[in-house]
Amino acid sequence: MQVIRGNLSEIAALLTGEQSHLGIDSTSEADSVKTALKFAAQSKAWVVISGKVDTIRDGQQVFQITNGHPFLAKNVGMGDALDGILALGLAHCTMIEELVKVAAILPVAADLVMEEDKVQGPASFKMALMDKLTNLSDQELLDFAHIRKVELARS
Ligand SMILES: Nc1ncnc2c1ncn2[C@@H]1O[C@H](COP(=O)(O)OP(=O)(O)OP(=O)(O)O)[C@@H](O)[C@H]1O
Ligand SMILES: Cc1ncsc1CCO
DSSP states (O other), X not given: OOEEEEEHHHHHHHHHSSOXXXXXXXXXXXXXXXXXXXXXXXXXXXXXXXXXXXXXXXXXXXXXXXXOOHHHHHSTTHHHHHHHHHHHHHTTOSSXXXXXXXXXXXXXHHHHHHTSTTOOSHHHHHHXXXXXXXXXXXXXXXXXXXXXXXXXXXX
């Protein structure tokens, strides 16, 4: 299985072949679902559209993850961090539900460090996040992941 991950602007640009009219930080949840649906119709790959809400789509189903904190967007390269985690997870995933849980690792870790006293801004957030990623437990992932399945209107 292949996964294509981008933020909304990037996936929209892949769809149209043109620079997207959507801003670099565009995070509309409705736009994400629409874009993921269109993209999945053209590609056999699973698609992950990252942002304030992450939208994940295979041929049939759409899931959204609502974890995460704006400090993730303040630290350049968090998309690359997500890609690394997804690549590693993909080696162990056969079902989309499993990849959704893997995609939740980074934003769940972000939520957990925001509960710690040591975060004072985007820089200390990044340090605490790196620490949390090394010790995040399966149970924490299960307990704190906010994942919902998007009901699609039948056409
Ligand atoms: N405003 C936000 N609130 C919560 N989580 C966010 C927000 N923005 C991004 N994220 C999270 O940050 C991670 C990276 O996604 P993002 O869409 O920022 O990637 P990107 O634009 O490719 O980043 P970069 O170009 O900096 O590598 C994802 O796990 C996503 O859930
Ligand atoms: C352009 C670039 N260079 C290092 S990190 C980064 C952001 C990739 O999303």
